[in-house]
Amino acid sequence: MKGKFFLFSVILLNTLFIGHSRAESIHEKCLKAQDYQGCVNALSKMDDKNKKNIFNIFKPNKLSSCIRDLKQIRENESNFNIYTQRLGELNDESYNLACESILAVDKKYNVFSDFKKTCFLTNYHAFLVSNDNLVKKKFYSPRxxxxxxxxxxxxxxxxxxxxxxxxxxxxxxxxxKEMYTFKNAGYRYYDPEFLLGVFHNRDNTWDYALDDSSVKQKMIRNKYGRYLTFFGKTNNPFTGDYIPAKPGYIDCDWGGSGSAYYDRDYGSGSWSSGGSCYGEEGTDEIVIPDGVDKRFYKYTLDCVDLTFDRKGDRVNYAGGAMKGWMKIGNDPTAVMAADIYCPIIKRLSRN
Structure with a gap:
C-alpha cells in the first residue's frame, strides 16, 4: 500500500498542474489494482476522451476561459446596462450556453471578436428568457x-x-436573413416552420422567393433612400366569372298588305301576303374558374409606408385590371424584402 501511495505521489510531483480532486478519484479507484500505474493511465483516458493521457488534463480549460472572458466583457460594455434593465441580469446558464455554442463553432477559441462573443451571450440569454417554443426549438443553433x-x-x-x-x-x-430564411440557387425562401408559424400560411415554402441580387434602391421623385425594386415570386389569386344561361327566341312577322271591296254584285281591289322571322339561339351557362398565378413579378416597395406594387398581378381571369399598391401584409415576399432590406436600404446599390 505504501509503495502504491509513494508512486502516486511521484506522479503528482511530476505533473505540476494536476487537478487535485480528479487525481484523488483516480488514485482511490486504482488502490487495489495489480498494475497501479496502468490503471491510472487507463482511467485518465476514459475520463476525458479528448485527452490522450493523464498529463493532458492540465491544459487550459477553454470553456472556463470563455466564461471568464464573457464576464469581463459584460463588465466593460456599457450597452449591458440597458440590456439587463429590459431582459434581466445574465445568469450562469447564459454564460455556459453561450460559451458551449461559441466553442461548437470556433473549436480553437481564437477567431471570435469580443463583439461576436457579446452577440452570442445576448442571444442565448434572450433564448433562455424567451417563451416562444417555435424559435427555441428550431432556430437557435450555434451556426x-x-x-x-x-x-x-x-x-x-x-x-x-x-x-x-x-x-x-x-x-x-x-x-x-440568417435564421428564418435560406438561399437556394440564388433565391431566398422562408423556412417552412417560420412561414407557417408567422404567416399561418400552409402554401409551399417554394411559392415565395426573393432574388437577392436584384434588390436595389429605386429613384422616385428624384430621390433615393425610400423605395426598393426587386424581382420576387409569390401567389397572386385572381377571380373568375359566371355568365348565366340565355334562352333562345324567334319572332315572325307574317306580313300582308293591300285593300279590297266587295258587294253582292261586284268586287275590286288587291292583297298580297308575305313576311319573315328572326331570332337567336340560346346559350348555356358559362363558369370561368378563379385561380392563383404562381410566378415572378417586378416589385416596387415603399420602405416608409410599407406598401408595394407588382407589375402584372391581374385582378381577374381577363387580366384587364391590376391590383395596384397594397400593404406588405398581403404578400409574404414583400414582407421578406421589407424586413431584410429596408433597414439597410442606404447600403444597397442604386437602380
Whole structure:
C-alpha cells in the first residue's frame, strides 16, 4: 500500500498542474489494482476522451476561459446596462450556453471578436428568457447565431446603442436573413416552420422567393433612400366569372298588305301576303374558374409606408385590371424584402 501511495505521489510531483480532486478519484479507484500505474493511465483516458493521457488534463480549460472572458466583457460594455434593465441580469446558464455554442463553432477559441462573443451571450440569454417554443426549438443553433452575429456586426451602427431603433431594425433584418430564411440557387425562401408559424400560411415554402441580387434602391421623385425594386415570386389569386344561361327566341312577322271591296254584285281591289322571322339561339351557362398565378413579378416597395406594387398581378381571369399598391401584409415576399432590406436600404446599390 505504501509503495502504491509513494508512486502516486511521484506522479503528482511530476505533473505540476494536476487537478487535485480528479487525481484523488483516480488514485482511490486504482488502490487495489495489480498494475497501479496502468490503471491510472487507463482511467485518465476514459475520463476525458479528448485527452490522450493523464498529463493532458492540465491544459487550459477553454470553456472556463470563455466564461471568464464573457464576464469581463459584460463588465466593460456599457450597452449591458440597458440590456439587463429590459431582459434581466445574465445568469450562469447564459454564460455556459453561450460559451458551449461559441466553442461548437470556433473549436480553437481564437477567431471570435469580443463583439461576436457579446452577440452570442445576448442571444442565448434572450433564448433562455424567451417563451416562444417555435424559435427555441428550431432556430437557435450555434451556426445560425454565428451567421446572425456576422450579419449584425457588419451592419449595425457602432455609434448607437444596441437598443436604438435603427440597430434593432438591423437586428431584425439579420434574423430574417440568417435564421428564418435560406438561399437556394440564388433565391431566398422562408423556412417552412417560420412561414407557417408567422404567416399561418400552409402554401409551399417554394411559392415565395426573393432574388437577392436584384434588390436595389429605386429613384422616385428624384430621390433615393425610400423605395426598393426587386424581382420576387409569390401567389397572386385572381377571380373568375359566371355568365348565366340565355334562352333562345324567334319572332315572325307574317306580313300582308293591300285593300279590297266587295258587294253582292261586284268586287275590286288587291292583297298580297308575305313576311319573315328572326331570332337567336340560346346559350348555356358559362363558369370561368378563379385561380392563383404562381410566378415572378417586378416589385416596387415603399420602405416608409410599407406598401408595394407588382407589375402584372391581374385582378381577374381577363387580366384587364391590376391590383395596384397594397400593404406588405398581403404578400409574404414583400414582407421578406421589407424586413431584410429596408433597414439597410442606404447600403444597397442604386437602380
Amino acid at each position: 445560425n447565431i454565428s451567421n446572425y452575429c456576422d450579419c449584425y456586426g457588419k451592419n449595425y451602427s457602432k455609434s448607437l446603442s444596441w437598443f436604438n431603433s435603427d440597430n434593432k431594425k438591423i437586428g431584425s433584418s439579420c434574423a430574417i
